Amino acid sequence: MTGARMDTLARLRGRIARLEAANGAHDLRRVALGHDEADAVLQGGLATGALHEVFAEAGRQAAAATGFVCGLAARVAARRPLIWIRQDFAEREAGALSMSGLAELGLDPCRLVVVRAPDLDHALRTAADALACDALGGVMLEVWGETQKLDLVASRKLTLAAQESGVTALLLRVAATPEPSTAETRWMVRTAPSPVVAPWMAWGAPRLDAELIRNRHGQTGRWIMEWMPDACRFSEPAADPQPVAAAPAHRAHQAEPRRRSA
Amino acid sequence: MSLGQPLANARAVCPDLVAHEADLTADARLLESIADWCDRFTPLVALDPPDGLSLDITGCVHLFGGETKLMQSVCDALTAHGLTVSAAIASNAVCARTLNRQVHGRIVPDGEEAAAVSALPVAALGGSDAITLGLRRAGLKTIGDVASRGRNEITARFGAAFTRVLAQALGEADAPINPRKVPPDYIVDKRFAEPIATDTVIAASLSSLAAMLVAAMAQQGKGARRLEACFFRTDGLVRIIAVDTGQPVTDAAVIDRLFRERLEALSDPLDPGFGFDMIRLAAGRSEIVVQQQRDLDAHVHDNDELSALIDRIAARIGGKRVVVHLPVDTHVPERAALPLPAQHNLAATSTANWPARHDGEPPLRPLRLFARPEAIQVIAGVPDGPPARFVWRRAAHAVVRAEGPERIAMEWWRPDGQGLTRDYFRVEDEHGLRFWLYRDGLYDRELEQPENGPLVQPLWYMHGLFA
Incomplete structure (x- = not known):
């Protein structure tokens, strides 16, 4: 083998070694979601300084996916400011992000800066810029519909920017199908019906059917998650959704014979 | 040929005359662009429509080698672009304008305004035709003639505005100009x-x-x-x-x-x-x-970083597209948050007080709110009860749970607050999708029912989606 070829080989070997070292040394900080099974699968929680994708398969699931993204953001942000980047027209499709709604979920609207990008190119550029700013707690990018522009190159750019600064990137895709990307995790989120409760009990807390369809460093899974606005974390669905108050004894008596006769 | 000559007259003199209609807006645009160009000489440039510009050159002259050279370079450059220029320099704008209506290139030293303008005809003052004609009929042909009369006589006949212009042209009063732009610091x-x-x-x-x-x-x-x-x-x-x-x-x-x-x-x-x-x-x-201590206080550093980022994004896509929201004291959902440019309101958000949520309650406001509520078709069990089924965006939803109504009245004291009272319902359909919808108008009080005929049904709207 000639000297020049040896040289090239050595250089390439060195490069690979450096790449691998960078990957190994890059130890992701993780934030627990609060849902024990999901945290176990995620090896401790959601990795910060990485790209996470959240999909809503249809427009009507947009609110559920938005709620999930807001929950993730609240977990990773740790009271630092957030940036929400969206396209202009998305507001007409599924409504604008409501600040009172955010406050009801336990997030502080004071910490949110909303960017209305004229098109996807600007949105991606803005997201990459924002990810470079380490003062942020998270960058949320909402992309509506199918697009060619969010390919491997674009997602690699976001991933690198997120790794560099340690800011978490949350990509919300509504009415889109998953494509190959460099995301750390990918979720498909649907809404889940509220548990059956007595009429006087409160219902309607965000209850989501979150399916982890891709996880770079572990298993996948599917869970029903509830967002607890007061504790600002996810949780398992309540085991027994029946009313806690015991039913009066004579009522149970009355119900018994009727069931028999049916 | 002269200005103000009838077209027929001019055609009689010169049969091959080509006539163009005056385009006043184009003229104004040209004047604006010349004014932009004049910014290179002084930041204080004022328009004097239809065809004049006033430049306040106080303090700028030495940069261009004196008044004569400055005027020469302005006139040369404009002439090179095919414009006809008449210029004058005097201690105030009205005096200079009076001079250059008649002669080109006069520079009047301070204190000699009266001598310079007195020989000029009264038309140079730029008064209306009626005033010029009136002065001429009174035998006052030059500005000097007018100045020699008592000011009270002139005011009585031609008005105070004309007397003021006269005084300014004679250098007795100051004539400040109104610059197009605020001069930068x-x-x-x-x-x-x-x-x-x-x-x-x-x-x-x-x-x-x-x-x-x-x-x-x-x-x-x-x-x-x-x-x-x-x-x-x-x-x-x-x-x-x-x-x-x-x-x-x-x-x-x-x-x-x-x-x-x-x-x-x-x-x-x-x-x-x-x-x-x-x-x-x-x-x-x-x-x-x-100056703030930057290295020790992480909060200051973070705020600096964030505002620098916002500046960069705003520079690229426009300041109005980067917004923060401030709470508004109102019950009307679509007005509850006021979007403001983030560049100038970032500090205000940190002191803003958003209404606190009630512990233990599920969210009572939707996460996604439609700016314009969408009309839906609703079947309700009882006339003013919650909906039982509804059709939104051509898809039917059966309501499994409903909570409401939460009644929100419009703000009649505001000019744009003349709406019907809304009864909001929080509903969940068979798939678990949670919606916020409302009935527009109260049955017996706001919707007028005809004496005989079908009942007027209130309209229903979809206003938001819960997570």
Whole structure:
């Protein structure tokens, strides 16, 4: 083998070694979601300084996916400011992000800066810029519909920017199908019906059917998650959704014979 | 041929005459662009429509080698562009305007205004035709004649406005001009003997201008919140590009980066044509910069970083597209949050008080709110009860759970508050989708029912989606 070829080989070997070292040394900080099974699968929680994708398969699931993204953001942000980047027209499709709604979920609207990008190119550029700013707690990018522009190159750019600064990137895709990307995790989120409760009990807390369809460093899974606005974390669905108050004894008596006769 | 001559007369004199209709808006536009070009001589340029410009050259003369040379260079450049120019320099704008209506190139030293204008005909004062005619009928042909009469007589006959113009033309009263733009606080500029056209040279010039500007501001401990770069093209066109910032800028690299972002994102890129012969950088809205301890206090550092990021995004896509929300004290859901440009309101958000949520309650306001509520078809069990089924965007939903109504009355005391009272319901359908819908109008009080005929049904709207 000639000297020049040896040289090239050595250089390439060195490069690979450096790449691998960078990957190994890059130890992701993780934030627990609060849902024990999901945290176990995620090896401790959601990795910060990485790209996470959240999909809503249809427009009507947009609110559920938005709620999930807001929950993730609240977990990773740790009271630092957030940036929400969206396209202009998305507001007409599924409504604008409501600040009172955010406050009801336990997030502080004071910490949110909303960017209305004229098109996807600007949105991606803005997201990459924002990810470079380490003062942020998270960058949320909402992309509506199918697009060619969010390919491997674009997602690699976001991933690198997120790794560099340690800011978490949350990509919300509504009415889109998953494509190959460099995301750390990918979720498909649907809404889940509220548990059956007595009429006087409160219902309607965000209850989501979150399916982890891709996880770079572990298993996948599917869970029903509830967002607890007061504790600002996810949780398992309540085991027994029946009313806690015991039913009066004579009522149970009355119900018994009727069931028999049916 | 003369101004004001009827077209028929002119045609009789010259049968081959080509007539064009006057385009007043184009004339005004041309005057504006000439005024833009004149910015290179002084920041104080005022329009004197339809065909005049006043330049306040106080303090600028020495930069151009004296009054004579300044006037010469202005006139030469404008003549080279095919314009007919008449100029005059005097201690006030009205006096100069009076002079250049009659003669070109007069420079009147202070105190000699009366002598200079007295020989001119009264028409030079630029009064209306009725006044000029009236003066001439009274035998007052020159301005000197008018000045020799008592001012009270002139005022009685021709009005106070004319007397004031007369006094200003004679140099007895001051005549301030009304500049088109607020003069910037700091200006630095660069002139090029050889026009520059390439991007790299333009960028390098901007960088060095930024350094000069920052040095000038640093002497007074100030930073600018508005920066304007003016590109003067050799053919007289001027392009002004402005960048706003949330915090006063004191760093040349930041200015440089903001302009790079802005220039890259221009929808109609900077067109150098045959090159720029001058670039100017001006700083406005300057503020005294309070030096803060940056390294120890992480919060200050974070805020600085965030506002710098917002400035950069705003420079690229426009300041109105980057918003923060402030709470508004109202019950009407669509007005509850006021979007404001983040650049100027970032500080206000930290003190804003959003209504606190009730512990233990599920969210009572939807996460996604439609700016314009969408009409839906609803079947309700009882007339003013919750909906049982509804059709939204051509999909039918069966309501499994409903909570409401939450009654929200419109704000009748506001000019745009004349709406019907809304009864909001929180509903969940068979798939678990949670919606916020409302019935528009109260049955018996707000919806007028006809004496005989079908019942008027209230309309239903979809207003938001819960997570």
